[in-house]
Amino acid sequence: MTHYTTVRPPQAAPDWTIPQDWESYSADEHAMWDHLFERQTRLLPGRVAPAFLEGLDILRLSKPGIPDFAELNARLMDATGWQVVAVPGLVPDAAFFDHLANRRFVAGRFIRTPEQIDYLEEPDIFHDVFGHVPLLANPVFADYMEAYGRGGQRAGELGAIERLARLYWYTVEFGLLRGANGLQIYGAGIVSSFSESVFALDDPSPNRIAFDLRRVMRTLYRIDDFQQTYFVIDSFEDLLRQTVENDFAPLYRALLGAQDIGAAEIVDSDRLDHRGTQAYAHA
Ligand code: PHE
Ligand code: FE
Numbered sequence: 001m002t003h004y005t006t007v008r009p010p011q012a013a014p015d016w017t018i019p020q021d022w023e024s025y026s027a028d029e030h031a032m033w034d035h036l037f038e039r040q041t042r043l044l045p046g047r048v049a050p051a052f053l054e055g056l057d058i059l060r061l062s063k064p065g066i067p068d069f070a071e072l073n074a075r076l077m078d079a080t081g082w083q084v085v086a087v088p089g090l091v092p093d094a095a096f097f098d099h100l101a102n103r104r105f106v107a108g109r110f111i112r113t114p115e116q117i118d119y120l121e122e123p124d125i126f127h128d129v130f131g132h133v134p135l136l137a138n139p140v141f142a143d144y145m146e147a148y149g150r151g152g153q154r155a156g157e158l159g160a161i162e163r164l165a166r167l168y169w170y171t172v173e174f175g176l177l178r179g180a181n182g183l184q185i186y187g188a189g190i191v192s193s194f195s196e197s198v199f200a201l202d203d204p205s206p207n208r209i210a211f212d213l214r215r216v217m218r219t220l221y222r223i224d225d226f227q228q229t230y231f232v233i234d235s236f237e238d239l240l241r242q243t244v245e246n247d248f249a250p251l252y253r254a255l256l257g258a259q260d261i262g263a264a265e266i267v268d269s270d271r272l273d274h275r276g277t278q279a280y281a282h283a
Pocket of ligand 1: 144147148150151152154155167243244245246247248249
């Protein structure tokens with residue numbers, strides 16, 4: 001998400017966007033999208049939050065292959081007023097937050113190669129679009145993402161970007177939701193990953209802990225492998241209540257000097273759905 005890159009490539013506009021240039025994708029690139037799309041849509045029913053499946057139809061466009069942002073954006077605009085814009089890669093925090101605050105989601109335009117099919121260093125268009133866009137079509141989640149962008153601009157002024165980045169990581173990217181019949185995935189990093197879609201719910205290794213805002217803001221995360229801890233929200237409405245309707249400035253102040261919590265650590269106040277064995281992480 002919000003990584004810093006110093007040099008803006010010459011082809012990018014001041015807001016870091018580039019044309020998607022949909023016509024220039026190769027047949028192999030379109031085939032890669034179709035393969036990943038088919039594999040995930042077969043796996044996800046029963047595992048993913050219903051809101052994600054409801055939003056997924058937005059990606060079924062008039063032609064197969066990588067979505068053409070022009071067509072996708074017409075639908076997304078109708079649903080929630082969001083847009084997807086292409087960027088060359090990771091963008092600076094300020095640009096990222098400004099796009100979100102204005103209901104624009106930044107997406108890589110490149111797609112993974114067959115060698116990268118299950119491990120990527122940087123998010124590609126499959127992660128960014130398949131993972132993120134279905135929930136941007138959900139009115140409640142759409143509002144959360146916009147408010148997050150404004151919260152990011154504020155956190156920048158308050159020196160609290162790292163706290164807020166942890167919230168993004170443990171909700172937007174790797175969040176779980178409590179469903180009527182058990183836990184469900186909704187985070188884009190999970191739903192766009194074949195192996196983590198199974199691991200996050202079924203594996204005994206990771207902790208699954210009830211979402212607690214302060215706790216999440218203190219928790220480190222790993223970017224190089226499956227998560228060691230997932231946090232479980234009760235609903236998107238509840239997430240919205242705890243974040244959008246909550247002034248974070250006093251919270252950031254209260255957390256100054258608070259000790260970080262390790263990515264696998266459990267603390268006394270945790271409400272556990274599952275105490276992880278961490279067998280995967282230690283293997
Ligand atoms: N309410 C937060 C603040 O005062 C902003 C925010 C909203 C952050 C939603 C994250 C998600 O900074
Ligand atoms: Fe992402």
